Amino acid sequence: xxxxxxxxxxxxxxxxxxxxxxxxxxxxxxxxxxxxxxxxxxxxxxxxxxxxxxxxxxxxxxxxxxxxxxxxxxxxxxxxxxxxxxxxxxxxxxxxxxxxxxxxxxxxxxxxxxxxxxxxxxxxxxxxxxxxxxxxxxxxxxxxxxxxxxxxxxxxxxxxxxxxxxxxxxxxxxxxxxxxxxxxxxxxxxxxxxxxxxxxxxxxxxxxxxxxxxxxxxxxxxxxxxxxxxxxxxxxxxxxxxxxxxxxxxxxxxxxxxxxxxxxx
Amino acid sequence: xxxxxxxxxxxxxxxxxxxxxxxxxxxxxxxxxxxxxxxxxxxxxxxxxxxxxxxxxxxxxxxxxxxxxxxxxxxxxxxxxxxxxxxxxxxxxxxxxxxxxxxxxxxxxxxxxxxxxxxxxxxxxxxxxxxxxxxxxxxxxxxxxxxxxxxxxxxxxxxxxxxxxxxxxxxxx
Numbered sequence: 001x002x003x004x005x006x007x008x009x010x011x012x013x014x015x016x017x018x019x020x021x022x023x024x025x026x027x028x029x030x031x032x033x034x035x036x037x038x039x040x041x042x043x044x045x046x047x048x049x050x051x052x053x054x055x056x057x058x059x060x061x062x063x064x065x066x067x068x069x070x071x072x073x074x075x076x077x078x079x080x081x082x083x084x085x086x087x088x089x090x091x092x093x094x095x096x097x098x099x100x101x102x103x104x105x106x107x108x109x110x111x112x113x114x115x116x117x118x119x120x121x122x123x124x125x126x127x128x129x130x131x132x133x134x135x136x137x138x139x140x141x142x143x144x145x146x147x148x149x150x151x152x153x154x155x156x157x158x159x160x161x162x163x164x165x166x167x168x169x170x171x172x173x174x175x176x177x178x179x180x181x182x183x184x185x186x187x188x189x190x191x192x193x194x195x196x197x198x199x200x201x202x203x204x205x206x207x208x209x210x211x212x213x214x215x216x217x218x219x220x221x222x223x224x225x226x227x228x229x230x231x232x233x234x235x236x237x238x239x240x241x242x243x244x245x246x247x248x249x250x251x252x253x254x255x256x257x258x259x260x261x262x263x264x265x
Numbered sequence: 266x267x268x269x270x271x272x273x274x275x276x277x278x279x280x281x282x283x284x285x286x287x288x289x290x291x292x293x294x295x296x297x298x299x300x301x302x303x304x305x306x307x308x309x310x311x312x313x314x315x316x317x318x319x320x321x322x323x324x325x326x327x328x329x330x331x332x333x334x335x336x337x338x339x340x341x342x343x344x345x346x347x348x349x350x351x352x353x354x355x356x357x358x359x360x361x362x363x364x365x366x367x368x369x370x371x372x373x374x375x376x377x378x379x380x381x382x383x384x385x386x387x388x389x390x391x392x393x394x395x396x397x398x399x400x401x402x403x404x405x406x407x408x409x410x411x412x413x414x415x416x417x418x419x420x421x422x423x424x425x426x427x428x429x430x431x432x433x434x435x436x437x438x
Contacts, residue, residue, distance in 0.1 A: 251327075
């Protein structure tokens with residue numbers, strides 16, 4: 001039973017930072033302030049019935065409290081209930097776009113591979129915000145990288161490359177854990193193998209991945225360099241066995257490569 | 266200063282709470298719980314636990330299937346008979362239970378169009394998807410592990426199919 005409690009404890013945290021309730025107090029919005037204070041007391045796991053009942057109580061105090069809709073939407077997102085999730089997250093975006101529009105765009109991409117919808121949300125956010133639009137919810141990609149991935153997924157490879165490059169070259173931007181890999185694969189897909197290799201080399205220095213070596217091996221094979229292709233395959237096999245792979249507990253990364261594909265190189 | 270305060274107050278009024286309409290909803294113990302339905306479910310399907318409602322991602326290991334997701338995709342590629350059906354576009358989710366032995370049942374299906382509006386897909390599509398999903402036998406059991414014990418548990422899994430004109434374009438998660 002101890003194991004169960006520990007387990008539930010680990011997964012009980014809310015999906016993102018709670019709002020600063022004093023913001024509402026200073027704005028004179030006492031209803032949102034009270035709703036916010038009440039939401040701070042909710043400790044249940046986001047799938048639990050009581051979690052939803054308590055957030056309903058919060059919404060009774062203030063039906064315009066965007067945070068509550070977003071919190072309620074999360075369990076539906078993670079259980080694949082796109083219908084209920086969309087209704088709730090749309091309400092959150094309608095009430096507070098600053099914190100929710102980019103999040104909705106990210107979720108459209110990550111959980112439903114709704115590439116066009118994600119692009120619309122991220123571009124809308126970009127048009128409204130005069131600040132860095134930031135990273136997707138799990139921190140894997142900057143939202144502009146995610147946008148580039150979405151353009152790649154719908155076949156607009158050059159546009160995808162331009163977007164990814166622009167983000168990577170943005171001053172003070174700290175390159176993400178998978179940025180060069182995704183850019184490299186996009187180059188690979190348009191048969192620009194030199195640029196693809198250059199990206200994969202950079203990726204290997206930042207975050208070595210089996211998938212990265214898989215693509216390097218494929219390129220060397222195309223370039224008729226079987227020795228290098230074999231070396232890369234061996235590295236890919238080792239990295240895969242060491243779990244140095246593209247991984248997410250909820251979904252699969254875009255351009256994920258599986259063991260069978262590496263084995264059959 | 267007064268000039269600044271007036272528009273600020275005016276703007277903030279929009280987000281004030283004037284509407285007290287809320288809908289009281291009844292929730293299952295855990296979001297997405299699937300109760301036994303004698304008209305749909307196998308009577309011989311055994312749950313190992315008491316229905317704590319664990320999800321496939323709760324252990325941090327994600328989807329665990331023999332041959333990874335590639336094997337799931339391969340099953341649908343081999344068995345699903347695509348057809349040209351111009352209005353059959355959107356998302357279909359099949360959610361089900363994997364018990365502590367890796368056996369599956371309690372399959373439930375929902376669908377939406379491309380705008381997340383509820384949609385009923387043609388039976389020739391949904392029945393095929395359900396049949397193939399039920400035939401998947403590679404689900405790996407999940408378990409809590411400590412130094413002294415291993416406790417296998419039942420969990421919920423789902424598959425989402427992106428459908429374009431009756432064809433599967435992607436399988437998620």
